[in-house]
Amino acid sequence: MQVTFTKRFKQTALFSTSALALAVASASHGYDIEVGDTDISIYGYAKLDLIYDVDSDLGDKSVGYGNIALDGDSSSTGHTGIHAAESRIGFSTATPMAGSELKTTIEGDFYGGGADSNAAEFRLRQAFGEWNGILAGQTWTNFASFIPGTPTIDFTGPGGRGILDRQAQLRYTTGGFSVAVEDPDKLGGNVNANISSDTITGYEPDGTPITTTSSSSAAKNKVPDLTARYEGASGNFSYAASGVMRYLEYDTNNNADADASWSDDTATGWGIALAGALEVTEDLTVRAGVSHGDGIGGYVDSNPYQAPAYVDSNGNLETVEATGGTVGASLKAGPGAFNLVYSVATADLDDAEVADSTNDTFESVWANYIWSPASTQNIAYGVEVGQHSRETVGGDDGDAIRVQGMVKYSF
Structure with a gap:
């Protein structure tokens, strides 16, 4: 059964709007310094997010799909959150060197510390160098593309596309083609191979062993x-x-x-992602992206089942297929732009040995308006309404609405 959107979203959407280029304002350089042959840029922004969850509490920061209450389950409604955790600062350099240009970037924000906005901790977003086509460090995965990313105020943004996130890698780029070896432990995720073992921690008076059962991953x-x-x-x-x-x-x-029945096994995972954006007119742009794979794990953005594979009852490693997509449109209007975007991500768990309560589909629709007063991209305001849904393997589903606003000052 596909997740369906309630009439509440249709009613709320009448009062919502959509928009164009939130990411563009993020990239403006506030200070440029020249030291010898090196150009140094300092950039960043301070951003305030104001959040109201009409239904379930979806989390203090980005939308947490797992927090959506299923139909028939009791949950509290009406939750307000305000945070500045997305605020960011970065440094970049460019130095002519041996016929090419040596570039470095170090960037961080305060989105660490988990989902709690009160636990905002500084974290490393990017740290990489690039020279003569060779990039080394942590930056956007080579599997990702910004092309299908219709802007949202929600930090995570549309799911379904190739994951737009950062991890350590070594990459070579020539023209429009790039190839990289990347950290296998982060975005793609580890196989679900948790095993239980018993450890003797003492003995009863009659000599019976006292054991403690613990779980560990064999991935x-x-x-x-x-x-x-x-x-x-x-x-x-x-x-x-x-x-x-x-x-x-x-x-x-x-x-x-x-357990002796557990030994070892291997499998091959793969995935593909396609993206496109068409400037229909000077004011209207449409974007779309799809991703699919087997054993792809978190490379599908917002994959409901992050593990790329699991160990079945016979000890065999079984890969999990996942598919996602997003489509959106941006229309310039007045001092800003309207955005409307839909995304879906689903994992094929029909034959998997998982509980019926396991999530297998996430869906979202966002509508927003983002504008910059005084003809400058250094100041941005925005309002957004999002409808978010999840469905489980057993067919249960639920949905929730989030209203979000922002004030963003870039330098």
């Missing part, structure tokens, strides 16, 4: 993920295609307390 990361991407443009149409190959493994041979 292994032996080989980095391999990604490739090509981006190009033709007239008013921009496009991108990317792929990822993964080596998945679990091994309990080094755990003497593991």
Whole structure:
């Protein structure tokens, strides 16, 4: 059963709007300094998010789909949150060197500390260098593309596309083509291979052992993920295609307390992502992106089942297929732009040995208006309404509405 959107969203959407380029304002450089042959840029922004969850409490920061109450479940309604955790600062340099240009970037924000906005901690977003086509460090995964990203005020933004997130990698770029080896432990996720073992912690007076049962993961990361991407443009149409190959493994041979029926197994994971954006007119742009894979894990943005594979009752490693997509439109109007965007991500768990309460589909619709007064991108205001839904393997579903506003000052 597909997740359906309630009449409440249709009513609320009448009072909502949509928009164009939130990301553009984020990239403006406030201070440029020249030291010898090196150009140094300092940039960032301070952003305040004001959030009201009409239904379930979706979390203090980005939307937490797992917090959506299922139909028939009791939950409190009406939750307000205000935070500035997305505020960001970055430094970049550019130095001519040996016929090319050496570039470095170090950037962070305060989105660490988990979902609680009161636990806003500084975290590293990007730290990389680039010279002669070779990039090394932590930055956007090569599997991702900004092309299908219709702007939202919600920090995470549309799901379903190739994940737009950062991880450590070594990348080579020539023209529109790039290939990279990337950390296999972060975005793609580890296989679900949790095993239980008993440890003797003492003895009863009669000599009976006292044991403690603990769970540990037998997932292994032996080989980095391999990604490739090509981006190009033709007239008013921009496009991108990317792929990822993964080596998945679990091994309990080094755990003497593991059940003898658990041993080891390997599997190959793969995924593809396609993206396109068309400037229909000077004021109207439409964007779309799709992603699909088997054993792809978190490379599908907002994948309901983050593990790329699981160990079945026979000890075999079974990969999980996942599919997602997003489509959106931006229309310039007045001092800003309207945005309307839909996204969906689903995991194929029909044959998986998981509980009926396991999530298998996430859906969202956002509508917003973002504008910049005084003809400057350094100041941005915005209002947004989002309808978010989840469905479980057992067919239960639920939905919730979030209203969000922002004030953003960039430098």
